[in-house]
Amino acid sequence: MLKINEIYHSIQGESTSAGKPCVFVRLTYCNLRCTYCDTEYAFFDGKDMSIQQVINEVEKYRCKLVEITGGEPLVQMEECLELVNRLCDLGYEVMIETGGSLPIKDIDYRVKIIMDLKCPSSGMETKNLYENIQYLKSTDELKFVIGNREDYDWAVDIVKKYNLLTKCIILFSVVFGILEPLELVNWILEDKLDVRFQLQMHKYIWHPETKGV
Numbered sequence: 001m002l003k004i005n006e007i008y009h010s011i012q013g014e015s016t017s018a019g020k021p022c023v024f025v026r027l028t029y030c031n032l033r034c035t036y037c038d039t040e041y042a043f044f045d046g047k048d049m050s051i052q053q054v055i056n057e058v059e060k061y062r063c064k065l066v067e068i069t070g071g072e073p074l075v076q077m078e079e080c081l082e083l084v085n086r087l088c089d090l091g092y093e094v095m096i097e098t099g100g101s102l103p104i105k106d107i108d109y110r111v112k113i114i115m116d117l118k119c120p121s122s123g124m125e126t127k128n129l130y131e132n133i134q135y136l137k138s139t140d141e142l143k144f145v146i147g148n149r150e151d152y153d154w155a156v157d158i159v160k161k162y163n164l165l166t167k168c169i170i171l172f173s174v175v176f177g178i179l180e181p182l183e184l185v186n187w188i189l190e191d192k193l194d195v196r197f198q199l200q201m202h203k204y205i206w207h208p209e210t211k212g213v
């Protein structure tokens, strides 16, 4: 059984798949408490569903891209890994979004991993599991959510220290409503940093606090 907060059909708002139609499966629970969290409603609320029930729900949307998210989906590790494995077997293009504090090494190689490394202003920096970096594939994406200049400098140091630009796609985004996108863009350009800036597109299309989009 998995505890599921919501399953819905929208467009992918982030990552290199931004703009594509996508089915989102949001799993309940998170082991972190980021200062800027926008999905606190997923910390505890949800209903128990079997893996087959989740798949049946996903299939209704007839959409080939599926993102498993949370909360932190890897809190329900065993069932989550089985779910993504079965979705891949069914031919879905599967992405998993994780906060980067739990091990990713057993995730099916067919899954695109979007992993955060938590910056200082999240309050969760000490929870980053740096061992995860070795398991990222070149097609995976590593995301830094940046709230101020200290976060930016920290992220740049981490990118250099772990040689991340040679490992996978690097995403820099702002903490919505806290750091102006233009500021981050200017820093990236000044430093000639070869990272991908991104906006959370869904927060511009719908009201930023709209759920299920």
Ligand code: SF4
Pocket (backbone or CB within 6 Å): 030, 031, 032, 033, 034, 036, 037, 038, 039, 040, 070, 071, 072, 099
């Ligand atoms: S990892 Fe994600 S869901 Fe968990 S507290 Fe941080 S922002 Fe919220």
